[in-house]
Amino acid sequence: WQERGAAVGVRRETDASGRTVVRQVKKGVRDFSFGRILGEGSYSSVYLATDRQTLKEYAIKVLEKRHIIKEKKIKYVNIEKDTLNRLTEHPGIVRLYYTFQDQNSLYYVLDLCSGGELLGVLKKTGTFDVECTRFYSAQILDAISYMHSRGVIHRDLKPENVLLDDQMNIKITDFGTAKLLQDPREARRQMERGILDPSRGDEDDDGRAASFVGTAEYVSPELLTHKNACKASDLWAFGCIVYQLLVGRPPFKAGSEYLTFQKIVHLEYEFPQGFPLAARDLVERLLVLDPSRRLTIEHIKNHEFFDGQAFGKTLWRTKAPRLR
Numbered sequence: 001w002q003e004r005g006a007a008v009g010v011r012r013e014t015d016a017s018g019r020t021v022v023r024q025v026k027k028g029v030r031d032f033s034f035g036r037i038l039g040e041g042s043y044s045s046v047y048l049a050t051d052r053q054t055l056k057e058y059a060i061k062v063l064e065k066r067h068i069i070k071e072k073k074i075k076y077v078n079i080e081k082d083t084l085n086r087l088t089e090h091p092g093i094v095r096l097y098y099t100f101q102d103q104n105s106l107y108y109v110l111d112l113c114s115g116g117e118l119l120g121v122l123k124k125t126g127t128f129d130v131e132c133t134r135f136y137s138a139q140i141l142d143a144i145s146y147m148h149s150r151g152v153i154h155r156d157l158k159p160e161n162v163l164l165d166d167q168m169n170i171k172i173t174d175f176g177t178a179k180l181l182q183d184p185r186e187a188r189r190q191m192e193r194g195i196l197d198p199s200r201g202d203e204d205d206d207g208r209a210a211s212f213v214g215t216a217e218y219v220s221p222e223l224l225t226h227k228n229a230c231k232a233s234d235l236w237a238f239g240c241i242v243y244q245l246l247v248g249r250p251p252f253k254a255g256s257e258y259l260t261f262q263k264i265v266h267l268e269y270e271f272p273q274g275f276p277l278a279a280r281d282l283v284e285r286l287l288v289l290d291p292s293r294r295l296t297i298e299h300i301k302n303h304e305f306f307d308g309q310a311f312g313k314t315l316w317r318t319k320a321p322r323l324r
C-alpha cells in the first residue's frame with residue numbers, strides 16, 4: 001500500500017526574513033491525539049483526533065491491515081484512497097489531508113464534520129420544510145455534480161453518508177464502494193451508453209466479479225436487475241433523499257431487503273397528502289426505472305423546485321437555513 005498523494009502535508013511558515021516558506025511535512029500517528037470513536041465499519045474505525053502541533057481537529061479513519069487482507073478488501077481500500085485523492089477541491093466532499101501507516105494499520109486524516117449525520121438532524125426534526133430541503137438538496141446535488149465531473153460514481157449515497165460540518169454545510173463521505181471511471185473518454189462513453197462498462201471497483205481481490213449493491217432503500221433498479229451502476233444511479237438515490245427530507249422516511253421501505261427491492265423494481269411508492277407539487281414533479285422525474293430517462297444534473301438544477309436556488313460558490317457561502 002503505497003503512501004501516495006496526501007502522504008505528506010504542507011506547512012507554511014515565515015522565515016527570519018519574513019518570507020513565507022512552504023515546508024513539506026510527513027505526519028504520523030504520534031502527531032495526533034486520538035479521542036472518541038465517531039463510527040465503526042466492517043474493517044475500519046473513525047476517530048475524532050487533534051493535531052498536537054496545530055490543535056486542528058480531524059476525523060481519522062483507521063483500517064486494520066490484517067483484517068483488510070483477511071476480508072479481501074484491498075481493492076476497496078485503494079479505491080477509497082484513489083477516489084479521495086481525485087476529489088480534493090469541493091466544499092461538499094470530505095477532504096483527505098494525509099495518509100500514513102504503521103505496522104498494523106492504515107490511517108486516512110479527513111475533514112471533521114462536527115455536525116454529525118444529516119439523518120440524525122432529520123430524525124430530530126421529523127421532516128424538513130421546503131426551504132431547508134431545497135438548500136440541502138442543492139448542496140448534495142452540487143457535490144454529486146463535482147463527483148461525476150471527476151469520473152466518480154458514489155454508489156451508496158444515503159442520508160447517513162451526508163455529514164454536516166461546523167457551519168451546518170454538508171460533506172459527503174464513505175467512498176469505499178465508489179466506482180471510478182478510468183478517464184474522460186470512458187466517462188463520455190458511459191454517458192452516451194447510459195450504463196457503465198465494468199471498470200475498476202467491481203472485482204474482489206481475486207479478480208472475481210463481486211457486484212456491489214448499495215443500501216437497500218436507496219439502491220437503483222438497474223443495480224438490482226443488470227448489476228450495472230451508472231451516474232444516473234446516484235441521481236436515483238438523490239431522488240430518494242429529496243423525498244425522505246420532506247416526508248421523514250425513504251420512498252421504498254418494506255419489512256425485508258427482498259420486499260424493499262420488489263417495491264423498487266416495480267416502482268411502488270406514494271406521495272403523502274400535502275407533498276409539495278414542485279418537489280413531487282422533481283422526484284417523479286428522478287425515480288424513473290430507465291436510468292437513461294432520468295433527469296440529468298443540469299435539468300435538475302433548472303427544475304422549478306430549485307427556482308431561485310444558487311449553485312456553485314454562492315451556494316457554499318450562503319448561511320444554512322435554520323432546520324425546522
Ligand SMILES: NC(=O)c1nn(CC2CCNCC2)c2c1CCc1cnc(N=C3C=CCC=C3)nc1-2
Nearest residue numbers: 038039046059110111112113114116117160173174
Ligand atoms: N466511513 C467513513 O469514511 C466515515 N465514517 N464517519 C463516521 C460515520 C458515523 C456513522 N454515519 C456515517 C459517518 C466519518 C467518516 C469520514 C470522515 C468523518 C468526519 N466527521 C465525522 N463526524 C461525525 C460526528 C458525529 C457523529 C458521526 C460522525 N464522521 C466521519
